[in-house]
Amino acid sequence: MSDSIDRFLDEKSDASTATVDDFLGSSQAPLAIKDPTPAPPRDSLDSFLDDVPLAPTPTPNPNADNGVGRASTYASQFGKGAVQAVTYIPKAITGLTHKLDLFGAEEGTTTDENPLYQALTGVENIPEELIPQNPKYADDFGGQVSKGLGQVVGTVATGGLTGLAKTSPKLFALLSGISQEATSAYEEARAKGASEDDAFKTAVATGALAGPLDSIVPAHMMERLLKGGGGKLTKALINLALEGGAEALTESGQTVIENAVAKKIYDEDRGYWDGVLESGGVGGATGIIASAIVSAATGVHFRPHKNVEQNENTQKAAHILVTQFPEVEKVVTKIGSGEIPTDPMPMEGSDIMVILKDKEEWTSAESFNELAEKMTKALEKVTKEFVRTYGKH
Numbered sequence: 001m002s003d004s005i006d007r008f009l010d011e012k013s014d015a016s017t018a019t020v021d022d023f024l025g026s027s028q029a030p031l032a033i034k035d036p037t038p039a040p041p042r043d044s045l046d047s048f049l050d051d052v053p054l055a056p057t058p059t060p061n062p063n064a065d066n067g068v069g070r071a072s073t074y075a076s077q078f079g080k081g082a083v084q085a086v087t088y089i090p091k092a093i094t095g096l097t098h099k100l101d102l103f104g105a106e107e108g109t110t111t112d113e114n115p116l117y118q119a120l121t122g123v124e125n126i127p128e129e130l131i132p133q134n135p136k137y138a139d140d141f142g143g144q145v146s147k148g149l150g151q152v153v154g155t156v157a158t159g160g161l162t163g164l165a166k167t168s169p170k171l172f173a174l175l176s177g178i179s180q181e182a183t184s185a186y187e188e189a190r191a192k193g194a195s196e197d198d199a200f201k202t203a204v205a206t207g208a209l210a211g212p213l214d215s216i217v218p219a220h221m222m223e224r225l226l227k228g229g230g231g232k233l234t235k236a237l238i239n240l241a242l243e244g245g246a247e248a249l250t251e252s253g254q255t256v257i258e259n260a261v262a263k264k265i266y267d268e269d270r271g272y273w274d275g276v277l278e279s280g281g282v283g284g285a286t287g288i289i290a291s292a293i294v295s296a297a298t299g300v301h302f303r304p305h306k307n308v309e310q311n312e313n314t315q316k317a318a319h320i321l322v323t324q325f326p327e328v329e330k331v332v333t334k335i336g337s338g339e340i341p342t343d344p345m346p347m348e349g350s351d352i353m354v355i356l357k358d359k360e361e362w363t364s365a366e367s368f369n370e371l372a373e374k375m376t377k378a379l380e381k382v383t384k385e386f387v388r389t390y391g392k393h
Helices: 002-010 020-024 042-051 070-100 115-124 126-130 141-162 169-191 196-227 233-265 276-298 308-324 368-378 380-390
Strands: 328-335 350-356
Touching (some): 169 196, 196 276, 308 368
């Protein structure tokens, strides 16, 4: 090694000019020289790493099959529809008060950012959290029918339980229909990127135009429930056809209105007839099933049977005769006919037999005609009620 160095130095006229590179030769690997530049601070490194593009995360398919069956999904959709029938009215009121700033809404917030509105939306999602559902089936024909059926049943049940339907079934159904159409239109508009103002305009227009259509069938069903006495099977089948057909037509009409309003305000590419056939089919199926449920609840039968209200009125009449006329010894009532009909009396007919005391004990009248006239007048209110509740069935 020392001989090589001596020869190298001899070849150079000035040893001071010799460089390390000359010594090592071009065939040798260069020396690794440490960069004197200080390492970047940690914050700079983090910023650098943040700017490095990462591989895109796969977007989950919302319609992926998660293994949950149709029955569970449809039950979940039915539950959501029923809950929405309850929350639509308060959500519509919340949206209106927020827009009009009646309770000091936070400046710059939208309706769907209102805490009460968000809470009601959370309530609507409870059925989905309690009952698993498969996105693959949630929006298919069965899923839509289940949700629509839940909304109809929920509307009718809410009206009955709160007593609002008894006061005015048509008015309650109208209020519910307007709220449902307005709320649904607002949420759809916001989901598709419409501004708060455009979404509000869409809600008002859709609710005013489509809401009355949405109320027709539920109002009729509530009236049937209030009347009771479902009637013969043929009457139930007629109601089935009428209510199913009406729901198909009204749902189709609502869809046309919804499309027209959306096209005018925020979605110019929307077609007037988009989804009309599908919504009509869903509406028809929903109406038929809901009509069958109402008929079952009111007591459909193949032939007439004893009417509970008729029996109550007969008992009221007997009580009036016994308590108001001392001439009456007892009252015997009979409703319907026997298993072997030797009497031509119909099965829902009724008889009231008044057994009188001896005429010497009478105090209210001196003759039979006078007593009969007074009894008829005393029973006038019950007779009118009897005709109202029984004569129409």
